[in-house]
Amino acid sequence: MKRFMSLCLALMLTAALAGCGNSSSSNDPSNTSAKGQTDSPKATSEAPVSEEPAELNVLVFETPNLTAQYWDDAIKRFTDKHPNIKVNKIVSPDVDRTKYAKQLLATGQFPDVLMSVNVQEFLASKSLMAFEDKYVSQVPGADTVAIDGKVYLLPWGAQTISYIYYNKKMFDKAGATEPKTWAEFVDVVDKLKASGQTPLLYGGAKDPWSTTFLLDGIISTDVYSKVPDWVAKRKKGEVKFSDPLFKNAVLKWKSLVESKAFNEDGLAIGYSQLQDAFLKGKGAMYPMGSWFVAAANAQTDIEIGVFPIPTDDGSIVTPYAVGGPASVSATTKYPEAAQMFATEFVTDPATVVEAVKSDALIPLEGQTVDYVYPPLFQKVVEMSKQGTKVNAFGWENGDAAMLPGMVDEFNKAAQNMILGKSVDSELAALDAKWDEVSKRTK
Amino acid sequence: MYPDFNWIGIDNYKDLAKDGEFGHAIYVTCLIAIIVTLVSNGLGLLSALLVNFKGWIYNASRTVFFTPQVLSPIIVGFIWSIILTDDGVLNKLLGYIGLDGTSWLANTSIVVYSIIAVIVWQSMGFCTVVFLATLQSIPSDLYEAAKIDGCNQWQKFKHITFPLLAPGITINTVMLLISSFKVFDQVVVLTNGGPGTTTETISLKIINMGFNENQMGYASSMAVVLFLLIGVISVVVVTLLKRREVEY
Structure with a gap:
C-alpha cells in the first residue's frame, strides 16, 4: 500500500510540475x-x-x-x-x-x-x-x-484583406454610389438604412475572425498607412493599441456598430452563414478578403461590385497579404x-x-x-495595383506578424466592443495582454 | 514542443491565481457541469420511467432517447448551430406560436444556457439507459409487498424506486460531472468561446493557451488545475452519493 501511495504521489508531482516551465524566447527576434x-x-x-x-x-x-x-x-x-x-x-x-x-x-x-x-x-x-x-x-x-x-x-x-463587396441592386434601391471618402461611406450607410436595408454584414459564432473584416481594413488603411512597421514598433513598446492613432481607427468602426449599421445576428452566425447572407441579399455591403471573388463568380443570384476601404481623404490604400x-x-x-x-x-x-x-x-x-x-x-x-500597399492588419506575414494568439485576442476584444464594452478598456486590455504574452514568452 | 525552457518554479500557478479570464472559465465550466448533471439526471429519470414498460413503442422510444448519445459532439454542435441561429428553426417555431425568439448564440446572458441545453439533449440518453437498467434490477416482489400494504404510486416511487435508484444516480452524476468539466467540442462548434470570452471553458482555454498563444507551460498548469478539480469533486461526490445507496 505504501509503495502504491508513493507511486501515486510521484505521478501527481510529475503532473503538477508540467506547469512549471515556460517556453524560452519563443518570439524573441534575436x-x-x-x-x-x-x-x-x-x-x-x-x-x-x-x-x-x-x-x-x-x-x-x-x-x-x-x-x-x-x-x-x-x-x-x-x-x-x-x-x-x-x-x-x-x-x-x-x-x-x-x-x-x-x-x-x-x-x-x-x-x-x-x-x-x-x-x-x-x-x-x-x-x-x-x-x-x-x-x-x-x-x-x-x-x-x-x-x-x-x-x-x-x-x-x-x-487583399479587406475590400468592401456590395450588392449593386441594393445600392440602386437606396440611391447610393461607390464611396471614396469615409464621409461618403457613412452617407451610403445612412441611405441604406433609410431604405430599410441592412448596410453591413459581419459574422461570429464559431468563427470569431469573421467579426473584424471591416475593422481590420480600417486599421490597415488608417494606421498602417501612417506607421507601416506598427507591429515591429509594438514589439519594441514604441506604440500601443491605446494610442490615439489606433484608437481613432477603432472608434470609426465602433460608431458604425453603435449606429446599428451591421446585421443584428452577426455574433450568432459563422463564416459560411455570413457569406450565404450576403449572397442572399440580406445585407448590402460585405467587407471580406479577395478570396470571396471565387464564390462571387460561382453564383448568379446577385450582381456584385467592389471598392476599397474608404479613407478620410479619399486616397486608395490596399491592405495586401502575400x-x-x-x-x-x-x-x-x-x-x-x-x-x-x-x-x-x-x-x-x-x-x-x-x-x-x-x-x-x-x-x-x-x-x-x-x-x-x-x-x-x-x-x-487592377485595384490591388492602385494606391499604397500596406500590410493587412491581423493577416501579417514574416517579420510583421503579431505575437502568437494576439489576433484571436483582438477578435475577442472586437466582440466585447460590439457587446457594449468601451473602446478604451478593450484597447488597454489588449496592451496588457500583449505585454503579458511578450513577457511570458521571453 | 520547445527545445529550450526555463525553470520558473510555481510562477505559472501564481499567475493562474490572479488570472481573471481563467477564473471566468472555471465559473463557466462549473455552471455547465452542475446544471448539465442535475437536469440530465432529472430528465433521464423521467424518460426512463416513461419507457420502463414492455412493447414495441417503448423499445422505439428508448432508441429515440439514446440516439443523440451515439452522435459525435461535433455533429451535434453543428446541427444545433443551425437550429439556434437568429433565423433558425427554433425561432421560427417560436414565431408560429406567437412567441418572440432571441439570439440564442449571441445574447450573452443566454448563450451559456443554450450550450447547456445542447449538452443535456445529448447526454440525457446515457442517463436514461443507466436508470432503465437500474429500474429493471429492482425486484418486483418489493412492489407487490407495497401493493399489499396499500401504497399508492407516489409512495412506491418514494420508498422503493428512488432509494434503489441510488447506484444509477451515482454513476450518472460522476460520469456527467467528469465529462462536463472537460466540455470542449460543443462549445467550439457552437460559439468557440464567444461572444468575446462569454463561453470560454477550462478545456478551451487550455487548448487556446497551448496551441494559439504557444504557452505550453501555462496551459499545462491550467490542465493540472482541471485535473485536481475533477479529481476532488469526483471523490467528494462519490463519497456522498455512496452513503445514500441502500439495499433491501
Missing part, C-alpha cells in the same frame, strides 16, 4: 533569427540526392475552394514526375492547420511539408527549415516573405525532396492556376498565370 532553422544538421550535408527514394508526409487543408481532389491531383502530378518519391497526404481536421500542425509537433509527428501554416508560430521551436537559395530563386516574390533574410514559406500569390502554401520541417529526413516538392508545388502551372481560380489569388510581380480573369476578379486585381 533567437529566431540568424541561427534559424538552417542549423539543422540534416538541412544540407546529409541530404540524399533529389531522385533518391523518399517518403514525404504533407499536411494539407481542405476547403470548398481547395478540395480533396485539388490536393490529390497536385500531388499526383509531382509523384508522376518523381516516381521515387512517395507522398502521404495528411488532412487538417479543420481549416486551422496551424493549430493542428502544433498538435502534430507536440506529439512528435510533425509533417515534412506543411501547407499554409503561420510560419511565425514555429520559429521559436526552430521547427521550420529556411529554404536554400537554389529553391528560393525559382519562386517569384519569395523574398517578400523573408524573416530576418530567411525564407520559410514559398508564396504563390497575394490577397501568402503561400509551402513550408518544410527542419527535422525532415528528406530535406532535398521536401524542398523540391514545396518549390514545384508553388510553381507548377496547373496547381497555381487551380488555386488562382478557386481561391482568387492575385499574381505576384514576376509571376505569370495563364488564366482569363472574370470581370469582378479582374477589377480586384
Whole structure:
C-alpha cells in the first residue's frame, strides 16, 4: 500500500510540475533569427540526392475552394514526375492547420511539408527549415516573405484583406454610389438604412475572425498607412493599441456598430452563414478578403461590385497579404525532396492556376498565370495595383506578424466592443495582454 | 514542443491565481457541469420511467432517447448551430406560436444556457439507459409487498424506486460531472468561446493557451488545475452519493 501511495504521489508531482516551465524566447527576434532553422544538421550535408527514394508526409487543408481532389491531383502530378518519391497526404481536421500542425509537433509527428501554416508560430521551436537559395530563386516574390533574410514559406500569390463587396441592386434601391471618402461611406450607410436595408454584414459564432473584416481594413488603411512597421514598433513598446492613432481607427468602426449599421445576428452566425447572407441579399455591403471573388463568380443570384476601404481623404490604400502554401520541417529526413516538392508545388502551372481560380489569388510581380480573369476578379486585381500597399492588419506575414494568439485576442476584444464594452478598456486590455504574452514568452 | 525552457518554479500557478479570464472559465465550466448533471439526471429519470414498460413503442422510444448519445459532439454542435441561429428553426417555431425568439448564440446572458441545453439533449440518453437498467434490477416482489400494504404510486416511487435508484444516480452524476468539466467540442462548434470570452471553458482555454498563444507551460498548469478539480469533486461526490445507496 505504501509503495502504491508513493507511486501515486510521484505521478501527481510529475503532473503538477508540467506547469512549471515556460517556453524560452519563443518570439524573441534575436533567437529566431540568424541561427534559424538552417542549423539543422540534416538541412544540407546529409541530404540524399533529389531522385533518391523518399517518403514525404504533407499536411494539407481542405476547403470548398481547395478540395480533396485539388490536393490529390497536385500531388499526383509531382509523384508522376518523381516516381521515387512517395507522398502521404495528411488532412487538417479543420481549416486551422496551424493549430493542428502544433498538435502534430507536440506529439512528435510533425509533417515534412506543411501547407499554409503561420510560419511565425514555429520559429521559436526552430521547427521550420529556411529554404536554400537554389529553391528560393525559382519562386517569384519569395523574398517578400523573408524573416530576418530567411525564407520559410514559398508564396504563390497575394490577397487583399479587406475590400468592401456590395450588392449593386441594393445600392440602386437606396440611391447610393461607390464611396471614396469615409464621409461618403457613412452617407451610403445612412441611405441604406433609410431604405430599410441592412448596410453591413459581419459574422461570429464559431468563427470569431469573421467579426473584424471591416475593422481590420480600417486599421490597415488608417494606421498602417501612417506607421507601416506598427507591429515591429509594438514589439519594441514604441506604440500601443491605446494610442490615439489606433484608437481613432477603432472608434470609426465602433460608431458604425453603435449606429446599428451591421446585421443584428452577426455574433450568432459563422463564416459560411455570413457569406450565404450576403449572397442572399440580406445585407448590402460585405467587407471580406479577395478570396470571396471565387464564390462571387460561382453564383448568379446577385450582381456584385467592389471598392476599397474608404479613407478620410479619399486616397486608395490596399491592405495586401502575400501568402503561400509551402513550408518544410527542419527535422525532415528528406530535406532535398521536401524542398523540391514545396518549390514545384508553388510553381507548377496547373496547381497555381487551380488555386488562382478557386481561391482568387492575385499574381505576384514576376509571376505569370495563364488564366482569363472574370470581370469582378479582374477589377480586384487592377485595384490591388492602385494606391499604397500596406500590410493587412491581423493577416501579417514574416517579420510583421503579431505575437502568437494576439489576433484571436483582438477578435475577442472586437466582440466585447460590439457587446457594449468601451473602446478604451478593450484597447488597454489588449496592451496588457500583449505585454503579458511578450513577457511570458521571453 | 520547445527545445529550450526555463525553470520558473510555481510562477505559472501564481499567475493562474490572479488570472481573471481563467477564473471566468472555471465559473463557466462549473455552471455547465452542475446544471448539465442535475437536469440530465432529472430528465433521464423521467424518460426512463416513461419507457420502463414492455412493447414495441417503448423499445422505439428508448432508441429515440439514446440516439443523440451515439452522435459525435461535433455533429451535434453543428446541427444545433443551425437550429439556434437568429433565423433558425427554433425561432421560427417560436414565431408560429406567437412567441418572440432571441439570439440564442449571441445574447450573452443566454448563450451559456443554450450550450447547456445542447449538452443535456445529448447526454440525457446515457442517463436514461443507466436508470432503465437500474429500474429493471429492482425486484418486483418489493412492489407487490407495497401493493399489499396499500401504497399508492407516489409512495412506491418514494420508498422503493428512488432509494434503489441510488447506484444509477451515482454513476450518472460522476460520469456527467467528469465529462462536463472537460466540455470542449460543443462549445467550439457552437460559439468557440464567444461572444468575446462569454463561453470560454477550462478545456478551451487550455487548448487556446497551448496551441494559439504557444504557452505550453501555462496551459499545462491550467490542465493540472482541471485535473485536481475533477479529481476532488469526483471523490467528494462519490463519497456522498455512496452513503445514500441502500439495499433491501
